[in-house]
Amino acid sequence: METDHVAVERRLLDDALRPGAVALDAGCGRTTRLRFFRDRIVRLVGVDADAAAASENPSVDEYVHADLDVGLPFEDGTFDLVYANFVVEHLSRPEHAIAEWRRVLRPGGRVVLLTSNRANPAMAVGGRIPSRARLVIKRRGAGAADRDVYPTHYRANTPSSLAEATAAGGLEPVVVEYVATLHRYGARVPLAATGLRWFELGLPARRRSTIVASYRAVGGV
Ligand SMILES: C[S@@+](CC[C@H](N)C(=O)[O-])C[C@H]1O[C@@H](n2cnc3c(N)ncnc32)[C@H](O)[C@@H]1O
Numbered sequence: 001m002e003t004d005h006v007a008v009e010r011r012l013l014d015d016a017l018r019p020g021a022v023a024l025d026a027g028c029g030r031t032t033r034l035r036f037f038r039d040r041i042v043r044l045v046g047v048d049a050d051a052a053a054a055s056e057n058p059s060v061d062e063y064v065h066a067d068l069d070v071g072l073p074f075e076d077g078t079f080d081l082v083y084a085n086f087v088v089e090h091l092s093r094p095e096h097a098i099a100e101w102r103r104v105l106r107p108g109g110r111v112v113l114l115t116s117n118r119a120n121p122a123m124a125v126g127g128r129i130p131s132r133a134r135l136v137i138k139r140r141g142a143g144a145a146d147r148d149v150y151p152t153h154y155r156a157n158t159p160s161s162l163a164e165a166t167a168a169g170g171l172e173p174v175v176v177e178y179v180a181t182l183h184r185y186g187a188r189v190p191l192a193a194t195g196l197r198w199f200e201l202g203l204p205a206r207r208r209s210t211i212v213a214s215y216r217a218v219g220g221v
Contacts, residue, residue, distance in 0.1 A: 016110035027087030098169030
């Protein structure tokens, strides 16, 4: 069972990125793992609605303030890669945002995204508990800082709703993987991490907690 979303992401990015790539980190926040691919990325643009967070991001060449639910201030066909790490769950109009990602992709470009899977029973429960309680779990369990916990909508956060939103946005899947990452919520509580690993071990693949996927434009190469 795959339990390391970063290892899966690395494989998908390795396949998606060619030397000389121009990349967009959609919802870049304070940090981006695209920094590990700078040997292939000649220009890295970060977009985020949180200017305070994104302006601290040391890895992007340029920060552009934009609301992904509204649109992207770029010409058609600007990027070889659009990357979104734990952003889809925060979008109120994911189909529209994904159609924008598709619009700014060059022919042969890829979208690589990671997002939460609410088909996972624990994620489904987690999405229904009050945000203050979620904050405490993320802070005490995963060690997240309060400022990095954003409101969630989960509009495209099951295997089927994400497939619908990406297809509606003009993307077709290259690879979709389901990764067991619940143990991250127990990063500071080792016994909880072990329990969460065992819990996910018993679930069918499509119910694992994190979706890691790569897409290309419909009809593209
Ligand atoms: C969980 S953080 C992930 C940040 C970063 N991708 C990372 O890997 O650390 C979600 C990010 O998405 C951004 N975001 C959420 N909704 C957005 C929207 N509608 N438009 C632009 N950015 C948005 C937040 O401001 C935040 O930086």
